Amino acid sequence: MAALVLAEHLTKVYVLGDNELRALDDVSVTIEVGEFVAIMGASGSGKSTLMNILGCLDRPTSGRYVLDGRDVSRLSRGELAEVRNETIGFVFQSFNLLARTSALENVELPLVYAGLPGRERRERAREALERVGLGGRLDHHPAQLSGGQQQRVAIARAIVNRPKLVFADEPTGNLDTKTSVDVMRLFQELWSGGLTIVYVTHEPDVARYASRVVTVRDGRIVGDTRQDPARAEMAA
Protein backbone atom coordinates (compact mmCIF):
# COMPACT_ATOMS: atom_id res chain seq x y z
CA MET A 1 0.00 0.00 0.00
CA ALA A 2 1.17 3.51 -0.84
CA ALA A 3 1.23 6.24 1.79
CA LEU A 4 -1.39 8.79 0.85
CA VAL A 5 -0.75 10.94 3.88
CA LEU A 6 2.79 11.21 5.18
CA ALA A 7 3.07 13.72 8.01
CA GLU A 8 6.31 14.08 9.94
CA HIS A 9 6.88 16.10 13.13
CA LEU A 10 3.98 18.46 12.55
CA THR A 11 3.81 21.35 14.97
CA LYS A 12 1.23 24.10 15.10
CA VAL A 13 1.78 26.97 17.49
CA TYR A 14 -0.71 29.79 18.03
CA VAL A 15 0.58 32.95 19.66
CA LEU A 16 -2.01 34.59 21.86
CA GLY A 17 -0.46 37.71 23.30
CA ASP A 18 2.43 36.54 25.46
CA ASN A 19 1.21 32.95 25.59
CA GLU A 20 2.12 30.26 23.15
CA LEU A 21 -0.45 27.60 22.50
CA ARG A 22 0.88 24.36 21.11
CA ALA A 23 -2.15 22.95 19.30
CA LEU A 24 0.00 20.26 17.69
CA ASP A 25 3.22 19.02 19.22
CA ASP A 26 5.45 16.88 17.04
CA VAL A 27 2.79 14.76 15.40
CA SER A 28 3.75 12.15 12.84
CA VAL A 29 1.15 10.03 11.11
CA THR A 30 0.93 7.95 7.95
CA ILE A 31 -2.32 7.01 6.26
CA GLU A 32 -2.37 4.45 3.47
CA VAL A 33 -4.69 4.40 0.49
CA GLY A 34 -7.96 2.65 1.39
CA GLU A 35 -7.91 3.31 5.12
CA PHE A 36 -10.95 4.45 7.08
CA VAL A 37 -9.52 6.46 9.96
CA ALA A 38 -11.28 8.00 12.95
CA ILE A 39 -9.39 10.73 14.75
CA MET A 40 -10.63 10.66 18.33
CA GLY A 41 -10.13 13.26 20.97
CA ALA A 42 -11.82 15.60 23.40
CA SER A 43 -12.47 19.16 22.37
CA GLY A 44 -9.27 21.19 22.51
CA SER A 45 -7.17 18.06 22.01
CA GLY A 46 -5.84 19.30 18.68
CA LYS A 47 -7.76 16.83 16.53
CA SER A 48 -9.39 19.58 14.49
CA THR A 49 -6.07 21.37 14.00
CA LEU A 50 -4.59 18.09 12.80
CA MET A 51 -7.44 17.57 10.38
CA ASN A 52 -7.20 21.16 9.08
CA ILE A 53 -3.53 20.69 8.31
CA LEU A 54 -4.04 17.24 6.77
CA GLY A 55 -6.93 18.74 4.80
CA CYS A 56 -4.68 21.53 3.46
CA LEU A 57 -6.90 24.19 5.01
CA ASP A 58 -4.03 25.25 7.24
CA ARG A 59 -0.25 25.08 7.19
CA PRO A 60 1.90 23.64 9.98
CA THR A 61 4.28 25.89 11.91
CA SER A 62 6.96 23.29 11.37
CA GLY A 63 7.22 19.74 10.11
CA ARG A 64 6.71 18.17 6.74
CA TYR A 65 3.51 17.01 5.10
CA VAL A 66 3.56 14.96 1.93
CA LEU A 67 0.14 14.38 0.41
CA ASP A 68 -0.08 11.86 -2.42
CA GLY A 69 3.64 12.18 -3.06
CA ARG A 70 3.72 15.97 -3.06
CA ASP A 71 5.15 18.14 -0.26
CA VAL A 72 2.32 20.55 0.53
CA SER A 73 3.58 21.99 3.82
CA ARG A 74 4.92 25.19 2.26
CA LEU A 75 2.45 25.84 -0.54
CA SER A 76 0.75 29.21 -1.00
CA ARG A 77 -2.94 29.73 -0.26
CA GLY A 78 -3.82 29.51 -3.93
CA GLU A 79 -1.81 26.31 -4.43
CA LEU A 80 -3.44 24.75 -1.37
CA ALA A 81 -6.84 25.63 -2.83
CA GLU A 82 -5.87 23.73 -5.96
CA VAL A 83 -4.76 20.70 -3.92
CA ARG A 84 -8.04 20.75 -1.99
CA ASN A 85 -9.99 21.01 -5.19
CA GLU A 86 -8.24 18.11 -6.92
CA THR A 87 -7.32 15.72 -4.13
CA ILE A 88 -9.59 16.30 -1.13
CA GLY A 89 -13.27 16.35 -0.27
CA PHE A 90 -14.75 17.88 2.88
CA VAL A 91 -17.78 17.06 4.99
CA PHE A 92 -18.60 19.36 7.91
CA GLN A 93 -20.53 18.99 11.12
CA SER A 94 -23.03 21.68 10.13
CA PHE A 95 -23.29 20.55 6.50
CA ASN A 96 -22.33 24.01 5.17
CA LEU A 97 -24.48 23.92 2.08
CA LEU A 98 -25.19 27.18 0.26
CA ALA A 99 -28.65 28.39 1.24
CA ARG A 100 -31.28 29.01 -1.42
CA THR A 101 -29.24 26.90 -3.80
CA SER A 102 -30.40 23.57 -5.19
CA ALA A 103 -28.77 20.30 -4.16
CA LEU A 104 -27.46 19.91 -7.70
CA GLU A 105 -25.83 23.34 -7.70
CA ASN A 106 -24.34 22.75 -4.27
CA VAL A 107 -22.74 19.55 -5.47
CA GLU A 108 -21.51 21.26 -8.64
CA LEU A 109 -19.53 23.80 -6.63
CA PRO A 110 -16.11 22.05 -6.53
CA LEU A 111 -16.39 21.38 -10.27
CA VAL A 112 -17.02 25.09 -10.93
CA TYR A 113 -13.64 25.86 -9.41
CA ALA A 114 -12.12 22.95 -11.29
CA GLY A 115 -13.20 24.75 -14.45
CA LEU A 116 -15.46 22.04 -15.84
CA PRO A 117 -18.03 23.05 -18.45
CA GLY A 118 -21.63 23.32 -17.24
CA ARG A 119 -22.98 20.20 -18.94
CA GLU A 120 -20.30 17.94 -17.52
CA ARG A 121 -20.68 19.54 -14.09
CA ARG A 122 -24.38 18.79 -13.99
CA GLU A 123 -23.84 15.25 -15.22
CA ARG A 124 -21.25 14.45 -12.55
CA ALA A 125 -23.20 16.21 -9.80
CA ARG A 126 -26.27 14.13 -10.67
CA GLU A 127 -24.21 10.93 -10.54
CA ALA A 128 -22.81 11.89 -7.13
CA LEU A 129 -26.27 12.64 -5.76
CA GLU A 130 -27.57 9.34 -7.08
CA ARG A 131 -24.69 7.60 -5.37
CA VAL A 132 -25.73 9.03 -1.98
CA GLY A 133 -29.35 8.09 -2.65
CA LEU A 134 -30.70 11.57 -3.44
CA GLY A 135 -31.24 11.17 -7.18
CA GLY A 136 -34.83 12.32 -6.75
CA ARG A 137 -34.07 15.55 -4.93
CA LEU A 138 -31.77 17.39 -7.32
CA ASP A 139 -33.76 20.61 -7.25
CA HIS A 140 -34.43 20.72 -3.52
CA HIS A 141 -32.95 23.57 -1.53
CA PRO A 142 -31.25 22.79 1.80
CA ALA A 143 -34.23 24.22 3.69
CA GLN A 144 -36.43 21.58 2.02
CA LEU A 145 -34.20 18.70 3.13
CA SER A 146 -33.82 16.92 6.48
CA GLY A 147 -30.52 17.01 8.36
CA GLY A 148 -29.55 13.56 7.13
CA GLN A 149 -30.39 14.48 3.57
CA GLN A 150 -28.40 17.69 3.83
CA GLN A 151 -25.39 15.73 5.06
CA ARG A 152 -25.81 13.36 2.10
CA VAL A 153 -25.75 16.33 -0.27
CA ALA A 154 -22.58 17.47 1.50
CA ILE A 155 -21.07 13.99 1.04
CA ALA A 156 -22.03 14.07 -2.65
CA ARG A 157 -20.25 17.43 -2.87
CA ALA A 158 -17.18 15.90 -1.19
CA ILE A 159 -16.92 13.02 -3.68
CA VAL A 160 -18.01 14.78 -6.88
CA ASN A 161 -14.47 15.80 -7.82
CA ARG A 162 -13.33 12.16 -7.38
CA PRO A 163 -10.92 12.95 -4.56
CA LYS A 164 -8.26 10.60 -3.22
CA LEU A 165 -9.17 11.50 0.33
CA VAL A 166 -12.30 12.67 2.13
CA PHE A 167 -12.12 14.50 5.45
CA ALA A 168 -15.16 14.69 7.67
CA ASP A 169 -15.26 16.93 10.74
CA GLU A 170 -17.76 15.51 13.27
CA PRO A 171 -20.03 14.41 10.40
CA THR A 172 -22.67 13.07 12.79
CA GLY A 173 -22.41 15.85 15.37
CA ASN A 174 -25.67 17.51 14.32
CA LEU A 175 -27.62 14.35 13.61
CA ASP A 176 -29.78 12.03 15.69
CA THR A 177 -28.64 8.47 16.34
CA LYS A 178 -30.55 6.83 13.50
CA THR A 179 -29.47 9.36 10.92
CA SER A 180 -25.91 9.15 12.24
CA VAL A 181 -25.85 5.45 11.55
CA ASP A 182 -27.23 6.05 8.04
CA VAL A 183 -24.50 8.55 7.32
CA MET A 184 -21.80 6.25 8.72
CA ARG A 185 -23.16 3.43 6.58
CA LEU A 186 -22.85 5.67 3.54
CA PHE A 187 -19.22 6.37 4.49
CA GLN A 188 -18.60 2.64 4.85
CA GLU A 189 -20.08 2.04 1.40
CA LEU A 190 -17.83 4.68 -0.11
CA TRP A 191 -14.87 3.19 1.73
CA SER A 192 -15.71 -0.26 0.34
CA GLY A 193 -15.70 1.41 -3.07
CA GLY A 194 -12.02 2.24 -2.52
CA LEU A 195 -12.18 5.76 -1.08
CA THR A 196 -9.84 6.79 1.75
CA ILE A 197 -11.78 8.52 4.51
CA VAL A 198 -10.57 10.36 7.62
CA TYR A 199 -13.11 11.64 10.12
CA VAL A 200 -12.92 13.44 13.39
CA THR A 201 -15.20 12.53 16.28
CA HIS A 202 -15.26 12.70 20.03
CA GLU A 203 -17.78 9.85 20.36
CA PRO A 204 -16.33 6.37 20.83
CA ASP A 205 -19.59 5.00 19.41
CA VAL A 206 -18.99 6.68 16.11
CA ALA A 207 -15.32 5.76 16.07
CA ARG A 208 -16.30 2.05 16.11
CA TYR A 209 -17.15 2.18 12.41
CA ALA A 210 -13.57 2.98 11.35
CA SER A 211 -10.81 0.52 10.49
CA ARG A 212 -8.30 2.51 12.49
CA VAL A 213 -8.63 4.88 15.41
CA VAL A 214 -6.03 7.58 16.10
CA THR A 215 -6.42 9.19 19.50
CA VAL A 216 -5.17 12.71 20.09
CA ARG A 217 -4.66 14.40 23.43
CA ASP A 218 -2.93 17.73 24.20
CA GLY A 219 -1.60 18.01 20.68
CA ARG A 220 0.00 14.58 20.60
CA ILE A 221 -1.03 11.21 19.24
CA VAL A 222 -1.54 8.97 22.25
CA GLY A 223 -3.13 5.98 20.60
CA ASP A 224 -3.21 4.38 17.17
CA THR A 225 -5.10 1.09 16.83
CA ARG A 226 -6.42 -0.91 13.94
CA GLN A 227 -9.74 -2.63 14.42
CA ASP A 228 -12.45 -4.54 12.66
CA PRO A 229 -15.00 -1.87 11.80
CA ALA A 230 -18.42 -2.32 13.31
CA ARG A 231 -21.15 -2.58 10.70
CA ALA A 232 -23.21 0.58 10.64
CA GLU A 233 -26.65 -0.86 11.30
CA MET A 234 -29.33 0.09 13.73
CA ALA A 235 -29.78 -2.31 16.58
CA ALA A 236 -33.19 -3.88 16.11
Next chain:
Amino acid sequence: MNVANVMPIALTALLRNKTRSFLTTLGVVIGVASVISMVAVGEGAKARVAGVFAAMGTNMLVVLSGTTTSGGITGGFGSLPTLTWDDLRAMRSQAPAVRWVAPAQMTKVTVMAEDQNWTTGITGTSPEFFDIRNWTIDKGSLFGDTDVQAGTKVIVIGATVSEKLFGGGADPVGKTVRIRSVPFLVVGLLQRKGQSPMGTDYDDGAFIPISTFQSQIQGGLQKYISGIILVSAISSDETRRAQSELTALLRDRHHLSPGEDDDFNIRNLTEIANAQQSGTQALTALLAAIAVVSLVVGGIGIMNIMLVSVTERTREIGVRMAVGAKPWHILAQFLGEAVTLSMIGGVMGVVMGSVIARLVASRLGWSYSARVDMMLVSFAFSAVVGIGFGLYPARKASRLDPIEALRYE
Protein backbone atom coordinates in the same frame (compact mmCIF):
# COMPACT_ATOMS: atom_id res chain seq x y z
CA MET B 1 -11.93 28.54 -13.88
CA ASN B 2 -11.86 31.94 -15.48
CA VAL B 3 -13.71 35.26 -15.34
CA ALA B 4 -16.50 33.94 -17.56
CA ASN B 5 -17.27 31.34 -14.87
CA VAL B 6 -17.25 33.90 -12.07
CA MET B 7 -19.94 36.15 -13.53
CA PRO B 8 -22.73 33.54 -13.31
CA ILE B 9 -21.80 32.96 -9.66
CA ALA B 10 -22.03 36.70 -8.99
CA LEU B 11 -25.34 36.97 -10.84
CA THR B 12 -26.86 34.04 -8.97
CA ALA B 13 -25.83 35.58 -5.67
CA LEU B 14 -27.46 38.89 -6.63
CA LEU B 15 -30.67 37.22 -7.76
CA ARG B 16 -30.89 35.42 -4.41
CA ASN B 17 -31.33 38.83 -2.81
CA LYS B 18 -33.43 40.72 -5.33
CA THR B 19 -34.80 43.45 -3.10
CA ARG B 20 -31.46 44.27 -1.61
CA SER B 21 -29.77 44.22 -5.00
CA PHE B 22 -32.39 46.58 -6.40
CA LEU B 23 -32.15 49.02 -3.51
CA THR B 24 -28.37 49.00 -3.71
CA THR B 25 -28.54 49.69 -7.41
CA LEU B 26 -30.88 52.61 -6.86
CA GLY B 27 -28.07 54.88 -5.66
CA VAL B 28 -26.18 54.40 -8.90
CA VAL B 29 -29.37 54.66 -10.96
CA ILE B 30 -30.10 58.07 -9.46
CA GLY B 31 -26.47 59.16 -9.82
CA VAL B 32 -26.21 58.23 -13.49
CA ALA B 33 -29.70 59.53 -14.27
CA SER B 34 -28.84 62.89 -12.78
CA VAL B 35 -25.56 63.09 -14.69
CA ILE B 36 -27.33 62.32 -17.98
CA SER B 37 -30.29 64.61 -17.42
CA MET B 38 -28.28 67.50 -15.99
CA VAL B 39 -25.85 67.45 -18.89
CA ALA B 40 -28.72 67.22 -21.37
CA VAL B 41 -30.50 70.14 -19.74
CA GLY B 42 -27.29 72.17 -19.77
CA GLU B 43 -26.69 71.29 -23.41
CA GLY B 44 -30.25 72.26 -24.24
CA ALA B 45 -29.80 75.65 -22.59
CA LYS B 46 -26.59 76.15 -24.51
CA ALA B 47 -28.21 75.23 -27.82
CA ARG B 48 -31.04 77.59 -26.99
CA VAL B 49 -28.68 80.51 -26.39
CA ALA B 50 -26.74 79.67 -29.54
CA GLY B 51 -30.00 79.57 -31.49
CA VAL B 52 -31.03 82.98 -30.22
CA PHE B 53 -27.79 84.56 -31.29
CA ALA B 54 -27.81 82.80 -34.63
CA ALA B 55 -31.23 84.34 -35.30
CA MET B 56 -29.87 87.78 -34.49
CA GLY B 57 -27.28 87.69 -37.22
CA THR B 58 -24.21 86.03 -38.56
CA ASN B 59 -20.88 86.98 -36.94
CA MET B 60 -22.46 90.31 -36.23
CA LEU B 61 -20.99 93.58 -34.98
CA VAL B 62 -23.06 96.69 -34.42
CA VAL B 63 -21.49 100.11 -34.91
CA LEU B 64 -23.18 103.00 -33.11
CA SER B 65 -22.36 106.68 -33.27
CA GLY B 66 -21.13 108.67 -30.29
CA THR B 67 -22.74 110.26 -27.28
CA THR B 68 -23.61 113.84 -26.37
CA THR B 69 -23.35 115.43 -23.01
CA SER B 70 -25.77 118.26 -22.44
CA GLY B 71 -26.29 119.92 -19.07
CA GLY B 72 -24.61 117.05 -17.24
CA ILE B 73 -26.86 114.46 -18.90
CA THR B 74 -24.94 112.00 -21.00
CA GLY B 75 -26.98 110.70 -23.88
CA GLY B 76 -26.76 107.09 -24.95
CA PHE B 77 -24.78 105.81 -27.87
CA GLY B 78 -26.13 107.18 -31.12
CA SER B 79 -27.30 110.41 -29.54
CA LEU B 80 -24.57 112.33 -31.36
CA PRO B 81 -24.35 111.43 -35.01
CA THR B 82 -20.71 110.91 -35.88
CA LEU B 83 -20.84 108.26 -38.58
CA THR B 84 -20.98 109.48 -42.14
CA TRP B 85 -21.84 107.76 -45.41
CA ASP B 86 -18.18 108.03 -46.28
CA ASP B 87 -17.37 106.10 -43.10
CA LEU B 88 -19.77 103.40 -44.25
CA ARG B 89 -18.14 103.15 -47.65
CA ALA B 90 -14.69 103.03 -46.06
CA MET B 91 -15.82 100.23 -43.74
CA ARG B 92 -17.00 98.28 -46.75
CA SER B 93 -13.77 98.62 -48.68
CA GLN B 94 -10.94 99.06 -46.18
CA ALA B 95 -11.47 96.41 -43.49
CA PRO B 96 -10.35 92.96 -44.73
CA ALA B 97 -12.03 91.06 -41.88
CA VAL B 98 -15.40 92.65 -42.74
CA ARG B 99 -17.67 90.84 -45.15
CA TRP B 100 -20.87 92.88 -45.23
CA VAL B 101 -21.81 96.34 -44.00
CA ALA B 102 -25.36 97.66 -43.91
CA PRO B 103 -26.83 100.84 -42.45
CA ALA B 104 -30.10 100.54 -40.61
CA GLN B 105 -32.40 103.40 -39.68
CA MET B 106 -35.60 102.59 -37.91
CA THR B 107 -38.81 104.31 -37.04
CA LYS B 108 -42.41 103.43 -36.31
CA VAL B 109 -44.87 104.08 -39.14
CA THR B 110 -48.41 103.12 -40.01
CA VAL B 111 -48.58 101.05 -43.15
CA MET B 112 -51.91 101.27 -45.03
CA ALA B 113 -53.29 98.64 -47.33
CA GLU B 114 -56.64 98.91 -49.13
CA ASP B 115 -58.87 98.22 -46.13
CA GLN B 116 -56.42 97.49 -43.30
CA ASN B 117 -53.60 99.32 -41.60
CA TRP B 118 -50.82 98.22 -39.24
CA THR B 119 -48.28 100.18 -37.28
CA THR B 120 -44.88 98.58 -37.39
CA GLY B 121 -41.17 99.29 -37.34
CA ILE B 122 -39.81 100.26 -40.71
CA THR B 123 -36.12 99.90 -41.46
CA GLY B 124 -34.23 101.70 -44.18
CA THR B 125 -31.25 99.64 -45.19
CA SER B 126 -29.25 98.09 -48.01
CA PRO B 127 -29.50 94.53 -49.40
CA GLU B 128 -26.55 93.32 -47.28
CA PHE B 129 -28.77 93.71 -44.22
CA PHE B 130 -30.55 90.47 -45.06
CA ASP B 131 -27.24 88.61 -45.48
CA ILE B 132 -25.96 89.89 -42.14
CA ARG B 133 -29.11 88.93 -40.29
CA ASN B 134 -29.30 85.67 -42.16
CA TRP B 135 -32.83 86.32 -43.33
CA THR B 136 -34.22 84.80 -46.49
CA ILE B 137 -37.12 85.63 -48.74
CA ASP B 138 -40.26 83.53 -48.82
CA LYS B 139 -42.09 85.07 -51.80
CA GLY B 140 -40.98 87.66 -54.39
CA SER B 141 -37.50 89.12 -54.03
CA LEU B 142 -35.40 91.50 -51.98
CA PHE B 143 -34.65 94.98 -53.22
CA GLY B 144 -31.23 95.41 -54.83
CA ASP B 145 -28.41 97.92 -54.95
CA THR B 146 -30.05 99.68 -57.90
CA ASP B 147 -33.12 100.33 -55.75
CA VAL B 148 -30.86 101.85 -53.12
CA GLN B 149 -29.13 104.04 -55.70
CA ALA B 150 -32.37 105.15 -57.31
CA GLY B 151 -34.44 105.49 -54.16
CA THR B 152 -37.18 103.25 -55.53
CA LYS B 153 -40.41 103.03 -53.57
CA VAL B 154 -40.31 99.27 -52.96
CA ILE B 155 -40.91 97.45 -49.69
CA VAL B 156 -40.13 94.02 -48.25
CA ILE B 157 -42.46 93.00 -45.43
CA GLY B 158 -42.40 90.42 -42.64
CA ALA B 159 -44.97 87.66 -42.27
CA THR B 160 -46.83 89.35 -39.40
CA VAL B 161 -47.22 92.58 -41.35
CA SER B 162 -48.47 90.66 -44.37
CA GLU B 163 -51.00 88.84 -42.22
CA LYS B 164 -52.31 92.04 -40.64
CA LEU B 165 -52.64 93.87 -43.94
CA PHE B 166 -53.68 91.16 -46.36
CA GLY B 167 -54.83 88.29 -44.15
CA GLY B 168 -53.09 85.01 -43.43
CA GLY B 169 -51.84 82.97 -46.36
CA ALA B 170 -52.28 85.77 -48.92
CA ASP B 171 -49.45 86.56 -51.31
CA PRO B 172 -48.66 90.24 -50.82
CA VAL B 173 -46.13 90.48 -53.65
CA GLY B 174 -47.23 92.98 -56.33
CA LYS B 175 -49.67 94.75 -54.03
CA THR B 176 -49.35 98.37 -53.06
CA VAL B 177 -49.19 99.81 -49.55
CA ARG B 178 -49.01 103.43 -48.52
CA ILE B 179 -46.80 104.98 -45.87
CA ARG B 180 -47.55 108.62 -45.10
CA SER B 181 -49.57 108.67 -48.33
CA VAL B 182 -46.59 107.54 -50.38
CA PRO B 183 -47.34 104.34 -52.33
CA PHE B 184 -44.84 101.49 -52.03
CA LEU B 185 -44.79 98.37 -54.17
CA VAL B 186 -44.47 95.16 -52.12
CA VAL B 187 -41.68 93.17 -53.78
CA GLY B 188 -40.94 90.53 -51.17
CA LEU B 189 -42.25 88.60 -48.20
CA LEU B 190 -39.65 87.42 -45.66
CA GLN B 191 -39.38 83.90 -44.39
CA ARG B 192 -40.95 83.53 -40.96
CA LYS B 193 -38.35 83.85 -38.17
CA GLY B 194 -40.43 83.58 -35.00
CA GLN B 195 -39.86 85.42 -31.77
CA SER B 196 -36.85 86.42 -29.77
CA PRO B 197 -36.66 85.17 -26.16
CA MET B 198 -37.74 88.63 -25.01
CA GLY B 199 -40.91 88.37 -27.08
CA THR B 200 -39.87 90.56 -29.98
CA ASP B 201 -41.62 89.40 -33.12
CA TYR B 202 -38.95 89.23 -35.82
CA ASP B 203 -41.71 89.00 -38.45
CA ASP B 204 -43.30 92.29 -37.45
CA GLY B 205 -41.30 94.70 -39.61
CA ALA B 206 -40.95 96.25 -43.02
CA PHE B 207 -37.82 97.11 -44.98
CA ILE B 208 -37.18 99.72 -47.65
CA PRO B 209 -34.02 101.01 -49.36
CA ILE B 210 -32.06 103.39 -47.12
CA SER B 211 -32.21 106.16 -49.76
CA THR B 212 -35.98 105.89 -49.97
CA PHE B 213 -36.15 105.94 -46.15
CA GLN B 214 -34.17 109.16 -46.05
CA SER B 215 -36.14 110.93 -48.76
CA GLN B 216 -39.65 109.69 -47.98
CA ILE B 217 -39.75 108.89 -44.24
CA GLN B 218 -36.99 110.92 -42.63
CA GLY B 219 -37.35 113.89 -44.95
CA GLY B 220 -34.22 114.92 -46.80
CA LEU B 221 -30.75 113.47 -47.19
CA GLN B 222 -28.28 113.93 -44.38
CA LYS B 223 -24.55 113.81 -44.10
CA TYR B 224 -24.65 111.63 -40.97
CA ILE B 225 -26.21 108.25 -40.48
CA SER B 226 -28.70 108.61 -37.68
CA GLY B 227 -29.24 104.87 -37.26
CA ILE B 228 -26.83 102.05 -36.66
CA ILE B 229 -24.46 100.17 -38.92
CA LEU B 230 -24.58 96.39 -38.95
CA VAL B 231 -21.36 94.62 -39.83
CA SER B 232 -20.68 90.96 -40.49
CA ALA B 233 -17.19 89.58 -40.06
CA ILE B 234 -15.84 87.06 -42.57
CA SER B 235 -16.07 84.32 -39.94
CA SER B 236 -17.01 83.91 -36.31
CA ASP B 237 -13.31 83.68 -35.42
CA GLU B 238 -12.64 87.02 -37.08
CA THR B 239 -15.15 89.18 -35.23
CA ARG B 240 -12.45 90.43 -32.89
CA ARG B 241 -10.16 91.31 -35.79
CA ALA B 242 -13.02 93.04 -37.60
CA GLN B 243 -13.73 95.01 -34.45
CA SER B 244 -10.15 96.23 -34.10
CA GLU B 245 -9.87 97.00 -37.83
CA LEU B 246 -13.05 99.07 -37.73
CA THR B 247 -11.96 100.84 -34.56
CA ALA B 248 -8.63 101.77 -36.11
CA LEU B 249 -10.30 102.82 -39.37
CA LEU B 250 -12.93 105.02 -37.72
CA ARG B 251 -10.46 106.58 -35.26
CA ASP B 252 -8.25 107.47 -38.21
CA ARG B 253 -11.14 108.84 -40.23
CA HIS B 254 -12.42 110.88 -37.28
CA HIS B 255 -8.91 112.19 -36.56
CA LEU B 256 -8.92 111.05 -32.95
CA SER B 257 -5.59 111.44 -31.15
CA PRO B 258 -4.31 108.45 -29.13
CA GLY B 259 -5.57 109.68 -25.73
CA GLU B 260 -9.04 110.56 -26.95
CA ASP B 261 -12.12 108.40 -26.42
CA ASP B 262 -13.85 106.79 -29.37
CA ASP B 263 -16.72 108.88 -30.71
CA PHE B 264 -18.46 105.69 -31.73
CA ASN B 265 -19.12 102.29 -30.22
CA ILE B 266 -18.72 98.82 -31.67
CA ARG B 267 -20.59 95.95 -30.11
CA ASN B 268 -19.44 92.43 -30.82
CA LEU B 269 -22.53 90.24 -30.62
CA THR B 270 -20.51 87.08 -31.17
CA GLU B 271 -18.50 87.85 -28.05
CA ILE B 272 -21.65 88.46 -26.08
CA ALA B 273 -22.98 85.17 -27.40
CA ASN B 274 -19.76 83.40 -26.44
CA ALA B 275 -19.92 84.87 -22.94
CA GLN B 276 -23.48 83.61 -22.63
CA GLN B 277 -22.35 80.24 -23.94
CA SER B 278 -19.55 79.93 -21.41
CA GLY B 279 -22.02 80.96 -18.72
CA THR B 280 -24.33 78.09 -19.56
CA GLN B 281 -21.31 75.83 -19.91
CA ALA B 282 -20.23 76.67 -16.36
CA LEU B 283 -23.75 75.92 -15.20
CA THR B 284 -23.67 72.58 -17.00
CA ALA B 285 -20.37 71.73 -15.37
CA LEU B 286 -21.73 72.65 -11.96
CA LEU B 287 -24.84 70.51 -12.43
CA ALA B 288 -22.73 67.62 -13.69
CA ALA B 289 -20.40 67.93 -10.70
CA ILE B 290 -23.34 67.70 -8.30
CA ALA B 291 -24.61 64.69 -10.23
CA VAL B 292 -21.18 63.03 -10.02
CA VAL B 293 -21.25 63.50 -6.25
CA SER B 294 -24.54 61.62 -6.11
CA LEU B 295 -23.00 58.87 -8.23
CA VAL B 296 -20.13 58.56 -5.77
CA VAL B 297 -22.63 58.39 -2.92
CA GLY B 298 -24.31 55.57 -4.83
CA GLY B 299 -20.95 53.83 -5.01
CA ILE B 300 -20.51 54.12 -1.26
CA GLY B 301 -23.93 52.51 -0.91
CA ILE B 302 -22.67 49.57 -2.95
CA MET B 303 -19.55 49.29 -0.80
CA ASN B 304 -21.66 49.33 2.32
CA ILE B 305 -23.92 46.54 1.14
CA MET B 306 -21.00 44.50 -0.16
CA LEU B 307 -19.31 44.74 3.24
CA VAL B 308 -22.50 43.55 4.92
CA SER B 309 -22.76 40.81 2.34
CA VAL B 310 -19.19 39.62 2.94
CA THR B 311 -19.80 39.40 6.68
CA GLU B 312 -23.11 37.68 6.17
CA ARG B 313 -21.68 35.17 3.75
CA THR B 314 -18.47 34.42 5.64
CA ARG B 315 -19.44 30.76 5.88
CA GLU B 316 -20.26 30.61 2.19
CA ILE B 317 -16.81 32.03 1.49
CA GLY B 318 -15.30 29.39 3.78
CA VAL B 319 -17.13 26.59 1.98
CA ARG B 320 -16.09 27.91 -1.42
CA MET B 321 -12.47 28.06 -0.28
CA ALA B 322 -12.65 24.57 1.22
CA VAL B 323 -13.88 23.06 -2.05
CA GLY B 324 -11.12 24.76 -4.01
CA ALA B 325 -11.87 28.44 -4.59
CA LYS B 326 -8.61 30.37 -4.73
CA PRO B 327 -8.43 33.83 -3.16
CA TRP B 328 -8.74 35.45 -6.58
CA HIS B 329 -11.91 33.47 -7.30
CA ILE B 330 -13.49 34.98 -4.21
CA LEU B 331 -12.15 38.41 -5.11
CA ALA B 332 -13.52 38.11 -8.64
CA GLN B 333 -16.89 36.93 -7.39
CA PHE B 334 -17.46 39.82 -5.00
CA LEU B 335 -15.96 42.35 -7.36
CA GLY B 336 -18.20 40.89 -10.06
CA GLU B 337 -21.22 41.37 -7.85
CA ALA B 338 -20.31 45.00 -7.15
CA VAL B 339 -19.60 45.76 -10.80
CA THR B 340 -22.77 43.99 -11.94
CA LEU B 341 -24.82 46.02 -9.47
CA SER B 342 -23.26 49.28 -10.57
CA MET B 343 -23.47 48.49 -14.27
CA ILE B 344 -27.12 47.48 -14.06
CA GLY B 345 -27.57 50.74 -12.18
CA GLY B 346 -25.68 52.48 -14.97
CA VAL B 347 -27.93 51.07 -17.69
CA MET B 348 -31.09 51.90 -15.76
CA GLY B 349 -29.70 55.34 -14.98
CA VAL B 350 -28.94 56.05 -18.64
CA VAL B 351 -32.50 55.09 -19.60
CA MET B 352 -34.03 57.07 -16.76
CA GLY B 353 -31.79 60.10 -17.34
CA SER B 354 -32.66 60.16 -21.04
CA VAL B 355 -36.37 60.04 -20.23
CA ILE B 356 -36.01 62.88 -17.71
CA ALA B 357 -33.97 64.95 -20.14
CA ARG B 358 -36.57 64.38 -22.86
CA LEU B 359 -39.39 65.40 -20.52
CA VAL B 360 -37.59 68.54 -19.40
CA ALA B 361 -36.74 69.44 -22.98
CA SER B 362 -40.29 69.01 -24.22
CA ARG B 363 -41.63 70.99 -21.29
CA LEU B 364 -39.34 73.91 -21.92
CA GLY B 365 -39.71 73.62 -25.68
CA TRP B 366 -36.05 72.85 -26.19
CA SER B 367 -34.65 70.48 -28.68
CA TYR B 368 -33.42 67.27 -27.08
CA SER B 369 -30.32 65.68 -28.46
CA ALA B 370 -29.25 62.32 -27.04
CA ARG B 371 -25.61 62.59 -26.05
CA VAL B 372 -24.30 59.11 -26.71
CA ASP B 373 -20.85 60.08 -25.48
CA MET B 374 -22.29 61.21 -22.14
CA MET B 375 -24.21 57.95 -21.84
CA LEU B 376 -21.08 55.92 -22.51
CA VAL B 377 -19.03 58.04 -20.12
CA SER B 378 -21.54 57.76 -17.27
CA PHE B 379 -21.99 54.05 -17.91
CA ALA B 380 -18.22 53.56 -17.83
CA PHE B 381 -18.03 55.74 -14.75
CA SER B 382 -20.63 53.63 -12.98
CA ALA B 383 -18.55 50.53 -13.79
CA VAL B 384 -15.49 52.29 -12.37
CA VAL B 385 -17.49 53.17 -9.25
CA GLY B 386 -18.38 49.49 -8.92
CA ILE B 387 -14.76 48.41 -9.21
CA GLY B 388 -13.52 51.19 -6.95
CA PHE B 389 -15.98 50.63 -4.16
CA GLY B 390 -16.25 46.88 -4.65
CA LEU B 391 -12.53 46.27 -4.37
CA TYR B 392 -12.25 46.78 -0.62
CA PRO B 393 -15.05 44.38 0.37
CA ALA B 394 -13.87 41.88 -2.24
CA ARG B 395 -10.32 41.97 -0.95
CA LYS B 396 -11.60 41.54 2.55
CA ALA B 397 -13.53 38.46 1.44
CA SER B 398 -10.60 36.95 -0.44
CA ARG B 399 -8.28 37.32 2.54
CA LEU B 400 -10.48 35.40 4.92
CA ASP B 401 -8.91 32.37 6.50
CA PRO B 402 -10.94 29.33 5.38
CA ILE B 403 -10.89 27.77 8.86
CA GLU B 404 -12.05 30.97 10.55
CA ALA B 405 -14.66 31.48 7.84
CA LEU B 406 -16.04 27.96 8.26
CA ARG B 407 -16.25 28.41 12.01
CA TYR B 408 -18.03 31.77 11.72
CA GLU B 409 -21.49 31.86 13.27
